[in-house]
Amino acid sequence: MALEDELSCPVCTDVFRDPVLLSCGHSFCRQCINDHWTSSSSRNCPVxxxxxxxxxxxxxxxxxxxxxxxxxxxxxxxxxxxxECQIHGEKIKLFCQTN
Structure with missing residues (x-):
């Protein structure tokens, strides 16, 4: 699993912004958990x-x-x-040629 996956909120799937920890041990962005709780009738962990x-x-x-x-x-x-090439926007490739 990639590092970015480990650092991603399970609700929005982006890298955590202002992460908070619930009593169950799961973490979420503060805004994501607040939005989830606002839209649901209970304060359950989404995971x-x-x-x-x-x-x-x-x-x-x-x-x-x-x-x-x-x-x-x-x-x-x-x-x-x-x-990056300023004209084409491609990565400049440098290499040596051997004869």
Whole structure:
């Protein structure tokens, strides 16, 4: 399983934004769990259906990990764009020829 999959909210499937932890141990984006609870009649976990009577708590470790991952992805993307042909938008390929 890819790292991005592990850092993705099971509701929106994007990398977590402001992740919170439920009492059952599952994490969600704060907005995703609030929207889910607003649309359903109970405060169940969308994954295991366990009742979550307490307010979710911020998952700081997961938030920091996601922020670092997204920063590294942006840096990698910027680096790749530096090696792109300005006319064709394709990656520039450099290689040596041997005779």
């Amino acid at each position: 295991c259906r366990q009742l979550s009577p307490q307010e979710p708590v911020s998952n700081l470790c997961l938030r920091n990990t996601c922020e670092t991952y997204l920063r590294e992805q942006n840096t990698r993307k910027e680096r790749d764009e530096e090696h």
